[in-house]
Structure formats: C-alpha cells, structure tokens
Amino acid sequence: MKTTDSISELTGFAREHSPYYKNSFANIPEATSSLCELPLLDPADFWKDSANLMQWPVLTAPIAHALVFKTGGSTGGGRLSVYARTEWQRTVEDFGRSLSEQFSSGDRVANLFFAGDLYASFLFIHDSLAHVQTAVSEFPFTGEVDPPKLADAINQHRINVLAGVPAQLLTFASWLKQRGLTLPLVDSVLYGGESLFASQRQLLEQVLPNARIASIGYASVDGGFIGASHPDCVEGEHRTPDGHVLLEIIDQHSGATIEACDQTGLLVLTNLHRRLMPLIRYPVGDLACWREPPGTAQRKFALRGRSGNSQRVRVGILSLMTDEISESVRSITGSDDWQLLIEQANSADVLTLKYAVIERSARIDEKLEARLIELYPPIAQLRAERLLELRIKSCRFEDLARHPRAGKSLRIVDLRCYDQEEREVRDGVVDSAQLP
Numbered sequence: 001m002k003t004t005d006s007i008s009e010l011t012g013f014a015r016e017h018s019p020y021y022k023n024s025f026a027n028i029p030e031a032t033s034s035l036c037e038l039p040l041l042d043p044a045d046f047w048k049d050s051a052n053l054m055q056w057p058v059l060t061a062p063i064a065h066a067l068v069f070k071t072g073g074s075t076g077g078g079r080l081s082v083y084a085r086t087e088w089q090r091t092v093e094d095f096g097r098s099l100s101e102q103f104s105s106g107d108r109v110a111n112l113f114f115a116g117d118l119y120a121s122f123l124f125i126h127d128s129l130a131h132v133q134t135a136v137s138e139f140p141f142t143g144e145v146d147p148p149k150l151a152d153a154i155n156q157h158r159i160n161v162l163a164g165v166p167a168q169l170l171t172f173a174s175w176l177k178q179r180g181l182t183l184p185l186v187d188s189v190l191y192g193g194e195s196l197f198a199s200q201r202q203l204l205e206q207v208l209p210n211a212r213i214a215s216i217g218y219a220s221v222d223g224g225f226i227g228a229s230h231p232d233c234v235e236g237e238h239r240t241p242d243g244h245v246l247l248e249i250i251d252q253h254s255g256a257t258i259e260a261c262d263q264t265g266l267l268v269l270t271n272l273h274r275r276l277m278p279l280i281r282y283p284v285g286d287l288a289c290w291r292e293p294p295g296t297a298q299r300k301f302a303l304r305g306r307s308g309n310s311q312r313v314r315v316g317i318l319s320l321m322t323d324e325i326s327e328s329v330r331s332i333t334g335s336d337d338w339q340l341l342i343e344q345a346n347s348a349d350v351l352t353l354k355y356a357v358i359e360r361s362a363r364i365d366e367k368l369e370a371r372l373i374e375l376y377p378p379i380a381q382l383r384a385e386r387l388l389e390l391r392i393k394s395c396r397f398e399d400l401a402r403h404p405r406a407g408k409s410l411r412i413v414d415l416r417c418y419d420q421e422e423r424e425v426r427d428g429v430v431d432s433a434q435l436p
Contacts, residue, residue, distance in 0.1 A: 017060035096131025112164030165193035
C-alpha cells in the first residue's frame with residue numbers, strides 16, 4: 001500500500017471509530033493524503049481520562065484480546081497504553097527482525113530488563129528475541145537479579161550478551177569493580193530505556209573489557225517501535241523502520257516540518273499499524289535531527305535530548321510525569337512555576353527541581369523531596385547506588401530557563417550532551433533508547 005493510501009485509511013478509521021480523533025479531525029477534509037494536513041496531537045488532551053479504559057475517548061473499540069501496559073509514574077499515576085494482541089505481535093516481529101544484525105549465531109543473551117507492575121520492557125525484549133533471525137538463546141533473568149547470581153550464571157552458562165537498562169547494567173558493573181572482577185566472556189552489551197554517557201561507558205568497559213556496547217533499538221511503550229539500531233549507526237543514531245511508522249521532525253517554535261540534516265526539532269510519530277489506540281502525529285517527547293536527506297530508505301536520525309515540554313521524562317529507570325510533579329509543586333509551595341534540570345556528572349544523573357517562590361523555606365524543600373520519593377520510590381535505590389543525585393532549589397521566576405526564541409517557560413531542561421563530536425570534551429550521550 002502506498003504511503004498516501006495508508007494515511008488516508010488510518011485517518012478514516014480513527015475518525016470513524018475514535019471519539020477523540022473524530023473531534024480532532026472535525027475540520028479536516030476526509031480526503032487526507034499528507035500528514036502535514038493533520039493537527040499535531042496534544043499529549044495532555046490525548047492522555048486525559050486514559051486511566052478509565054471504559055471511557056477513554058481515544059480508543060476505537062472496547063478492550064478485548066489486548067495487552068495493557070503502564071507508560072510511567074507510580075502509585076497509580078502512570079498512563080495506560082493499550083495494544084491489540086495482533087498489534088503487539090506485529091511490533092515485536094518487526095523489532096526482532098531489526099535486531100538480527102546485532103547477534104551472532106549461538107549467542108547467549110541475558111535479558112535484564114524489568115517486568116511486573118505493567119512494565120513492558122522485559123516482555124517486549126523477550127517476545128522480540130523470538131523473532132531474531134539469528135540463532136540465539138535467552139536467559140530471562142529480569143532486572144531484579146542479584147549481581148552475584150548474575151556473575152555466577154554468566155561464567156557457568158557462558159553468557160556473552162547482556163541486554164538491559166543502563167542503571168541495571170551500571171549497578172552490576174559497580175559491583176564487579178568493587179570486587180576487582182572482570183567478565184571477559186561478555187562480548188556485547190545492548191542497552192535501552194535511557195541514554196548512556198561517556199563516563200558510564202568507561203565503567204562498563206573496565207569490567208567488561210571485550211564488550212561491544214550499542215543501543216538495542218529505540219522504542220517506547222506508548223509509541224512502540226520507533227528506531228532500529230544498525231551497525232552503521234554511530235552513537236545516538238537510529239534508522240526509521242519503514243512500513244511500520246512514519247517519522248517527522250517538527251520545529252518547536254513554528255511547527256514547520258524540518259527536512260534538512262542536523263537541524264534539531266521535535267520528533268513526531270505516526271504508527272501505521274496501531275488501530276485500537278491510534279497514534280497519529282504523536283510527539284514522542286524527544287528531540288531529534290535527520291542524518292540523511294529526504295527519500296533515503298530507512299532514513300537515519302539522531303536523538304538530541306528530551307523536549308522542553310515533554311509529558312514524560314525518562315531518567316535511568318525513572319519515568320517522571322510532568323503533571324504529577326506540577327501538582328506536587330503546586331500543593332506544597334503554592335507555585336505553578338517550576339522546572340526540572342537534567343544533568344550528568346561522574347557516571348550519575350543529576351536532577352534539580354527548581355521552583356519559583358517569594359519566600360524561601362528549607363521545610364518546603366524537604367517536603368518536595370519527600371513527595372518525589374513517594375511518587376518515584378526508585379529514587380532512593382538510585383541514590384544508594386550513586387547513580388542519581390536529587391536537588392531541590394527555590395529561585396526567582398526570572399531564574400527559570402525559557403525557550404530562546406519563543407520565550408516560553410520550559411518544564412524540562414536537558415543539559416546532557418547529545419553531540420557525539422563533543423564527547424572528548426565533556427560527557428556525551430552515546431544513545432537514547434527509550435524502551436519503557
């Protein structure tokens with residue numbers, strides 16, 4: 001099917017069966033052949049009422065023969081992402097085939113992603129490995145495996161590939177380093193879920209001296225399969241999975257489509273196969289730039305950090321929801337003016353929550369810190385493992401960063417380096433694979 005036919009069929013289906021899209025496309029002609037004719041999806045409106053799957057207007061049918069996952073948050077705060085079983089199968093088949101070049105025949109893969117509490121990443125990788133065209137064996141440990149048990153199993157079963165989120169891999173690497181151990185058997189590390197920085201890579205290289213370190217791919221529980229990791233992708237790059245999604249890069253200020261290479265904008269996804277929960281011009285929350293000209297097959301792009309107005313912020317194993325943080329700041333401080341800064345230093349992520357108030361109070365800082373830990377319990381674990389530093393700071397309104405052109409306040413300011421060319425100068429992002 002031609003791309004124009006796919007867009008027309010998808011939008012027609014969504015308009016007919018989803019109250020949300022019927023309203024969103026009310027002023028759009030039915031004969032639609034180009035994505036730029038459609039409005040950019042507003043994530044806040046899209047996810048409104050998603051906790052009630054019986055009444056969520058985005059869905060095109062009642063939940064049946066489906067898989068339901070949580071996109072982030074805790075204590076009941078995450079959004080629910082829904083796949084028909086046939087849609088999930090198509091997603092893991094396509095992702096699994098894209099992984100084939102990452103493996104050699106006979107590889108033994110430790111699946112160290114997380115499972116339970118509606119998390120998708122372990123199941124996603126488990127199901128995807130079943131469709132890898134190279135003969136591999138999986139050892140499904142999950143991310144909860146204790147380091148000594150994992151180290152023993154690697155040696156006993158000659159496991160040579162580790163696949164997991166950076167935080168789990170770094171915890172394991174720290175345990176090995178503290179004991180003066182190395183694992184020369186491991187020849188590949190495939191990570192997803194969050195960026196891996198240069199200093200973190202150095203730690204992995206110290207204890208896994210023979211390992212090639214690469215992204216396992218770019219996916220999210222809401223967006224599905226977004227980008228494939230190929231051998232010709234340098235740090236930070238992925239390739240568009242043609243036939244599975246349509247990707248756009250949009251100027252955050254003007255809304256214009258960006259086609260030029262190396263010009264950063266908002267990454268926008270249209271999934272061609274999701275029908276139960278359609279995703280049409282959905283901002284995934286990341287910034288990106290093209291690396292190849294228009295018309296290139298499986299056009300390569302590079303991730304450039306999180307969008308300043310992203311609804312969800314992935315940091316290590318944390319998925320922070322901006323509306324949860326906003327409500328917490330408002331209820332504790334009375335202020336609606338806040339900003340989350342993300343930095344990276346000495347192999348650790350640094351999160352700084354800044355809020356604007358007239359009168360400063362150490363007690364307010366303590367309450368905010370306690371509330372964030374209550375919302376996101378893994379903060380305590382990451383702190384203990386020295387993988388995260390959390391700071392709470394009051395400030396003046398004028399101290400909050402704004403968009404350089406639009407002048408709008410930014411909820412998220414990602415100060416991590418996403419330019420591989422700067423890697424030798426300062427810590428740089430190696431990749432940003434947004435697996436849930």
